Amino acid sequence: MRAAVIHRFGGPEEFEIEDLPTPTAGEGEVVVRVTHAAVNPLDFKIRDGSSGMAAQLRDEDFPLVLGRECAGVVHEVGEGVTDFAPGDRVFGMAPPDHKGHCYAEFVSMPASALAHSPAGVDDVVLAGLSLVGLTAWIAVEDLAKVGSDDVVLVHGGGGGVGFMAVQLAKEAGAKVYATASARNADRLQAVGATPIDYARDDFTQVTPRPSVIVDCVYFDTYEPSMDHLADGGRLVLLPSLADVRPAKERGIDVSIPRVAPDRTRLDALATAVAEGRLTLTVADVLPLAEVAEAHRIVERGHTPGKIVLRVAGE
Numbered sequence: 536m537r538a539a540v541i542h543r544f545g546g547p548e549e550f551e552i553e554d555l556p557t558p559t560a561g562e563g564e565v566v567v568r569v570t571h572a573a574v575n576p577l578d579f580k581i582r583d584g585s586s587g588m589a590a591q592l593r594d595e596d597f598p599l600v601l602g603r604e605c606a607g608v609v610h611e612v613g614e615g616v617t618d619f620a621p622g623d624r625v626f627g628m629a630p631p632d633h634k635g636h637c638y639a640e641f642v643s644m645p646a647s648a649l650a651h652s653p654a655g656v657d658d659v660v661l662a663g664l665s666l667v668g669l670t671a672w673i674a675v676e677d678l679a680k681v682g683s684d685d686v687v688l689v690h691g692g693g694g695g696v697g698f699m700a701v702q703l704a705k706e707a708g709a710k711v712y713a714t715a716s717a718r719n720a721d722r723l724q725a726v727g728a729t730p731i732d733y734a735r736d737d738f739t740q741v742t743p744r745p746s747v748i749v750d751c752v753y754f755d756t757y758e759p760s761m762d763h764l765a766d767g768g769r770l771v772l773l774p775s776l777a778d779v780r781p782a783k784e785r786g787i788d789v790s791i792p793r794v795a796p797d798r799t800r801l802d803a804l805a806t807a808v809a810e811g812r813l814t815l816t817v818a819d820v821l822p823l824a825e826v827a828e829a830h831r832i833v834e835r836g837h838t839p840g841k842i843v844l845r846v847a848g849e
């Protein structure tokens with residue numbers, strides 16, 4: 536099978552398209568023929584070695600196939616798998632202890648990490664739904680426990696996680712503000728949020744003190760967010776390696792999501808997309824061979840939605 540691999544940590548130029556053995560399905564696993572795989576910031580942080588996940592990798596893991604989520608068709612099921620059959624359309628994300636491997640024509644995943652794809656929703660969308668959808672769900676519901684009395688501020692509301700967090704907070708009944716560049720304003724308004732153009736306005740001056748801040752940006756936003764958060768408020772920081780100590784020292788309820796696959800939630804997210812209650816914006820679709828360019832785009836940090844790789848049909 537064709538796969539995008541890296542032989543060592545480094546820049547986007549490390550990617551090579553190579554032929555690798557097609558994986559087989561072990562017990563409890565499903566081999567998916569990948570149609571599309573999404574690119575996430577985590578992928579470039581593993582590629583350049585800066586992610587905590589990169590530290591777990593050993594020499595024998597290289598050449599390494601990156602990519603933590605995909606959509607496609609079941610190719611083979613392993614022993615004990617009863618909920619999927621060859622030919623089923625599926626989507627999902629690799630669990631934290633899985634190497635990922637989605638930038639390839641075939642990937643073997645635990646069956647529990649996958650869900651059936653609903654009719655009427657394209658694989659281009661489903662490929663990028665799992666990681667941002669589940670992360671935003673954990674952030675908004677499990678950690679921040681957003682309810683209808685909350686005023687929520689989402690930093691990076693135009694990005695992958697941020698746009699999901701905005702919509703889930705709205706669904707919970709909260710009043711939602713979102714910092715984003717001006718080109719994302721219409722999209723945010725369309726889902727009921729008040730956009731704040733961070734290049735023009737200081738969010739601490741133009742929003743009320745929020746009871747919840749979901750910070751998908753962190754570097755520029757962390758300090759002023761701590762000052763601006765209402766007393767007793769909840770702060771959710773997105774980067775896995777974010778330093779929670781300054782917030783804890785100030786007595787702030789601070790947390791970081793630890794995303795992992797969850798079939799029930801994947802089903803609910805896909806149903807919400809199918810029914811038009813949840814929108815995932817796909818900013819661009821590139822062929823697998825252009826994976827280096829896809830990483831450059833995501834790494835610049837201003838992607839208005841998901842960057843997706845087209846794997847099948849090349």
Ligand SMILES: NC(=O)c1ccc[n+]([C@@H]2O[C@H](COP(=O)([O-])OP(=O)(O)OC[C@H]3O[C@@H](n4cnc5c(N)ncnc54)[C@H](OP(=O)(O)O)[C@@H]3O)[C@@H](O)[C@H]2O)c1
Pocket residue numbers: 575576577666667670690691692693694695696697714715716717719733751752755756772773774775791792793794833836837838839840
């Ligand atoms: N903890 C977890 O389990 C977990 C899971 C998923 C992701 N993450 C992390 O969450 C972060 C966001 O991921 P993502 O997939 O949403 O990234 P993304 O799609 O690249 O979105 C980032 C967004 O931030 C916006 N932005 C940049 N600078 C900003 C600023 N100063 N103020 C406001 N917005 C700004 C950009 O939009 P503009 O064009 O509007 O500037 C961009 O849309 C990453 O660090 C990622 O690694 C963590």
